[in-house]
Amino acid sequence: MAPKEPAVLVLEDGKMFRGHSYGLVGTTLGEAVFATGMTGYQETITDPSYARQIVVQTAPHIGNTGVNREDAESRRVWVAGYVVRDPARRPSNWRSERSLDEELMQQGIVGIQGVDTRAITRHLREHRTMRAAIFSGDAALRTDRELLDDVLASAPMEGSRLAEEVSVDEAYTVEPSEHGWEGEPRFTIAAIDLGIKAMTPHRLAQRGVRVHVLPATATADDVKAVDPDGFFMSNGPGDPATADAQVRLLRAVLDERLPYFGICFGNQILGRALGFGTYKLRYGHRGINQPVMDRRTGKVEITSQNHGFAVDAPLEGTTVAPEERYGRVEVSHISLNDQVVEGLACLDIPAFSVQYHPEAAAGPHDAAYLFDRFIDMMETTAAAAESTPSETEEAK
Known part of the structure; x- marks a missing residue:
């Protein structure tokens, strides 16, 4: 498995969680929310209701069964970004056609892995959902102030017509x-x-x-x-x-x-x-x-x-x-x-x-x-x- 780029999840209150890239390397902005399902990650990311949201999966192991064409709930992946703790190194299921990492990369979805999703979930639960961004690769190497300024300049979910x-x-x-x-x-x-x-x-x-x-x-x-x-x-x-x-x-x-x-x-x-x-x-x-x-x-x-x-x-x-x-x-x-x-x-x-x-x-x-x-x-x-x-x- 190729080495991953550095990545950071930045919340609008200044809280930061550092890990490594998952999916596409780059930058994405959205509303950070957490999803408590222990299965159905492919249905989650293809649910249009998650448009412009960075989804934090509370279940620690994601990607075990890979991705297939039949389980998608719409024509594409809609999440703005994806946050996981321990992604599967390789999928293991007879229906799998490719890995979740490959699917996210192919569809241009920026994610982050290797972060404490339980801590992120507790923070969002205690403070509220909030604007956020994932930065990976060179984008993650900028100063904390620059990263936070990008988040604060993004649009909130209130008033969004999607x-x-x-x-x-x-x-x-x-x-x-x-x-x-x-x-x-x-x-x-x-x-x-x-x-x-x-x-x-x-x-x-x-x-x-x-x-x-x-x-x-x-x-x-x-x-x-x-x-x-x-x-x-x-x-x-x-x-x-x-x-x-x-x-x-x-x-x-x-x-x-x-x-x-x-x-x-x-x-x-x-x-x-x-x-x-x-x-x-x-x-x-x-x-x-x-x-x-x-x-x-x-x-x-x-x-x-x-x-x-x-x-x-x-x-x-x-x-x-x-x-x-x-x-x-x-x-x-x-x-x-x-x-x-x-x-x-x-x-x-x-x-x-x-x-x-x-x-x-x-x-x-x-x-x-x-x-x-x-x-x-x-x-x-x-x-x-x-x-x-x-x-x-x-x-x-």
Whole structure:
């Protein structure tokens, strides 16, 4: 193995961690966050929700099973930088096609290895996520003041509009027949790609749903053009306070009483559409071991999460949405770690959302029932429409 270049991780409060290069040698800037998953590193780095973030893996051994084409959750690696303690010297798995180090280098991702990721995680947990940079090679040899000045000149995550940057440019369709479903599709949905993971339309297609994936810039006319039975908004990066266009689109959908399901960013957009605010968490929830309670059933789910923002909604009881035309709403799920809102359920319109990943790749499948709940909602809405006389029939 070739010798590695010197590298340093610099946080905006001046804290520095020195190690050696991993992946591409160079400089990268982003928000330092930690992810607690002990597996699924390839799914993590290809999750568009991590755009412009430097991910610190709390698990010490990373890269053991290499990288393959099948496990990627999107078309490329999205992390801004990658921080590991002990990377595998060589991968050992029958599905491996190349090493993680080679993948990061090929995709131009600057990383650092040989640092105490536990200490970094504790520092971020106690102080907050913050702007950061990884410098390796000659860039790491500059003075500490010069390195810190570069970090302080970078953009914070607050106010960042990133969904349009990670979304697809052109719409595409995922057919149920491509994922083992036999027979005609049960329903058709329009899914807005705000940073969607590949496993999400896969899980829906497995259940007989035709998924039209639309860009983040899609309009209400684009949604109507696919004649959907339901509407979905995906996970994605950035500050939900910047998603005004998506909030307007969702309100247009809710006004038509089209069934809605949102995850992660889609949960925050539903919160905003209903009139609630959003706020930045101190260090966020990232990993595949986050406990959440479904308040309707009392069931505790272990969930996959990746978010740094949350919805500011009343935790107790049922409330009328600030946008009163949408009626009553309740917080359906909460985090058992810090009582953060993890789900919203509308009681007078067909809409609900969660702040975590029910597709869970990698991760637990405790929340897979939410896809079935969405299908049940579309079935109920369709049945109600069939039983209600149309305006033409009433005129007769």
